[in-house]
Amino acid sequence: MWPFAKKQVNLEALSKPLARDELLRRGRIAVLDDEEPEMLKDLRGYGLSVDLIHSTSDQAFARLEGSFYDILLLDYGGIGTTFGVDEGLDVLRHLKRTNPALRVLAFTGRSFDASKADFFRLTDGVVRKDAGIRETLEVLEEQLSELLTPLHYWHALCAARGLDPQSDDGQAIAARLLEANKGADGREKALRAIKALGTAGASKVADAIAERAVDLAIVALTAGN
Amino acid sequence: MSIADQLFELGSPFAYANLSSPEIPHSGLAIPVPKYCEKVFSGGKCAAFYRDIAREPLQAGPIQCPYGFAAWPIRLGRKSFAVTGLIPFPRLGGERERARAKDAPENRVEAKRVSLWVAQVAHLHKQLEEQEALEMSKTLGALHEVRRLNQTVVVVLERQCSARDGVDAGVEDDDLVRAWKASELISLQMDALDVLSNPAMHEASPRDERTFFKVVDKTVRIYRPSARKKNVDLRLSGASVSKVRVFGKTFHIIPSVFIDNAIKYAPNGTRVDVSVFEEDVDEATWVGLEVVSEGPPATEDEEKQLLHRRLRGTAARSQAEGSGNGLLIAKIVADQHAGRITVVQKRLNPRHSRWKFRFMIQRLTSPKRSPSVAGVPSR
Numbered sequence: 001m002w003p004f005a006k007k008q009v010n011l012e013a014l015s016k017p018l019a020r021d022e023l024l025r026r027g028r029i030a031v032l033d034d035e036e037p038e039m040l041k042d043l044r045g046y047g048l049s050v051d052l053i054h055s056t057s058d059q060a061f062a063r064l065e066g067s068f069y070d071i072l073l074l075d076y077g078g079i080g081t082t083f084g085v086d087e088g089l090d091v092l093r094h095l096k097r098t099n100p101a102l103r104v105l106a107f108t109g110r111s112f113d114a115s116k117a118d119f120f121r122l123t124d125g126v127v128r129k130d131a132g133i134r135e136t137l138e139v140l141e142e143q144l145s146e147l148l149t150p151l152h153y154w155h156a157l158c159a160a161r162g163l164d165p166q167s168d169d170g171q172a173i174a175a176r177l178l179e180a181n182k183g184a185d186g187r188e189k190a191l192r193a194i195k196a197l198g199t200a201g202a203s204k205v206a207d208a209i210a211e212r213a214v215d216l217a218i219v220a221l222t223a224g225n
Numbered sequence: 226m227s228i229a230d231q232l233f234e235l236g237s238p239f240a241y242a243n244l245s246s247p248e249i250p251h252s253g254l255a256i257p258v259p260k261y262c263e264k265v266f267s268g269g270k271c272a273a274f275y276r277d278i279a280r281e282p283l284q285a286g287p288i289q290c291p292y293g294f295a296a297w298p299i300r301l302g303r304k305s306f307a308v309t310g311l312i313p314f315p316r317l318g319g320e321r322e323r324a325r326a327k328d329a330p331e332n333r334v335e336a337k338r339v340s341l342w343v344a345q346v347a348h349l350h351k352q353l354e355e356q357e358a359l360e361m362s363k364t365l366g367a368l369h370e371v372r373r374l375n376q377t378v379v380v381v382l383e384r385q386c387s388a389r390d391g392v393d394a395g396v397e398d399d400d401l402v403r404a405w406k407a408s409e410l411i412s413l414q415m416d417a418l419d420v421l422s423n424p425a426m427h428e429a430s431p432r433d434e435r436t437f438f439k440v441v442d443k444t445v446r447i448y449r450p451s452a453r454k455k456n457v458d459l460r461l462s463g464a465s466v467s468k469v470r471v472f473g474k475t476f477h478i479i480p481s482v483f484i485d486n487a488i489k490y491a492p493n494g495t496r497v498d499v500s501v502f503e504e505d506v507d508e509a510t511w512v513g514l515e516v517v518s519e520g521p522p523a524t525e526d527e528e529k530q531l532l533h534r535r536l537r538g539t540a541a542r543s544q545a546e547g548s549g550n551g552l553l554i555a556k557i558v559a560d561q562h563a564g565r566i567t568v569v570q571k572r573l574n575p576r577h578s579r580w581k582f583r584f585m586i587q588r589l590t591s592p593k594r595s596p597s598v599a600g601v602p603s604r
Binding site: 042 | 372373376377378379381383384394395
């Protein structure tokens with residue numbers, strides 16, 4: 001086995017799903033929909049952090065681009081044509097380009113003709129509009145357990161910075177994550193080292209993803225995963 | 226069977242082959258497959274020829290096959306066909322063609338007639354596909370509304386079940402009412418789907434008698450919870466006890482569409498005024514419904530098209546989701562009742578207009594008018 005591949009194996013070993021209450025505490029979910037979903041308060045009652053964004057012209061939309069959220073439930077219509085006349089589809093394409101860490105789930109009652117089939121193809125999953133509280137909660141918890149791992153955020157960080165995960169820089173980032181809990185200032189050291197790894201692909205989104213990756217690595221290392 | 230397949234199977238006057246899966250050509254309505262083709266097809270050259278002419282970019286016909294017949298390739302959507310087995314005039318030339326012309330005199334045809342037919346069927350196919358897509362999107366839009374409303378029903382019932390099991394499910398006071406109203410709205414959408422699927426459903430005259438005000442009043446009650454949720458003041462006023470003759474299954478769609486649209490697009494904190502009135506027009510007494518509200522503006526062109534095709538204005542589309550079917554369906558139902566719909570827009574500012582939607586239908590009876598009723602405030 002190549003020595004640098006060991007670091008991915010270690011990150012994989014580090015990336016077991018968090019405990020349920022930790023998932024609910026850490027997970028950040030956004031819903032982009034012109035109408036407030038009926039179950040929003042129920043999901044919050046279960047401990048999820050869920051924010052409603054009404055349209056692309058909402059100020060809160062910028063947080064989606066900035067990697068503040070882990071999951072987005074994306075409606076198709078009525079959310080604004082800022083990114084194009086195909087509304088949800090154009091927003092989806094934009095977010096996939098700008099924020100590789102964000103998992104986007106289609107949240108619509110529509111099915112589409114072939115011209116808009118890309119909407120379901122590009123999203124990472126579907127939550128039916130009339131799915132109910134428990135079913136929606138199950139889907140969100142499953143997604144969070146996959147997402148809230150150092151491995152997912154490492155991949156997203158490499159994508160955000162245009163790096164091949166197997167490249168020297170990609171592997172160096174993995175190495176820094178594996179040492180993020182060392183010493184009182186381990187977090188800051190890891191972040192500084194990651195940001196210092198070349199300026200190519202540096203951006204606010206990449207920095208935000210790096211912070212998330214480091215925090216999740218610390219949680220996993222501390223838990224002895 | 227796709228539209229393309231139907232066009233050929235049911236309407237091709239000429240023999241044709243399906244280039245997407247080459248097999249022995251089929252006879253046309255007027256010109257059969259040459260017997261020669263049936264003899265030689267198994268040799269493999271014909272299938273190879275069809276695969277060759279199916280390659281992009283599709284060439285324009287006539288193209289001569291290995292045995293001397295002419296073929297015209299045509300693409301219809303995702304499928305390719307070829308009109309084939311023909312001896313064209315003017316000839317393409319060659320000994321084989323001369324031999325085939327002697328074998329199959331019934332397959333001689335003027336080349337320009339074939340080219341014309343090929344162009345016409347391509348155009349017809351495009352129009353039929355567009356029509357099919359339009360019909361599909363109307364139905365999909367209505368189905369989307371049903372699912373959206375069903376969300377309320379499902380979630381409220383889930384809360385009720387959790388509460389019954391002793392879980393603090395955050396049941397709200399008006400949950401059951403909202404679920405009930407959502408279910409009624411689902412019914413309305415189903416009725417709209419009926420109309421969309423079968424606009425000719427009412428060929429006989431309407432037979433059901435209804436008190437016009439009661440129909441409107443019931444619709445207002447159905448929409449009160451959604452108006453309240455949007456902080457829109459929904460008011461009903463009017464003085465009429467007149468009856469009208471209607472199709473009981475669909476008549477309520479008209480007030481439903483007017484009120485639904487008004488609430489959907491009304492800015493937070495504004496009012497939707499619904500009123501019932503009577504007017505003497507053309508020596509007859511008509512009873513009508515008027516809905517006045519604020520909403521996003523429409524351009525002059527959009528305003529003209531509102532009732533005539535499935536349309537959502539640019540400003541409306543960016544403000545709220547919708548199927549775009551509502552007014553079109555309302556117009557269909559109004560026409561079925563020999564009623565009249567009018568729409569008037571008054572621009573208030575660049576972002577808002579005042580909209581007045583009116584529907585009128587001839588009164589059935591001529592009762593004495595009751596005293597005016599005060600406006601009913603929203604509850």
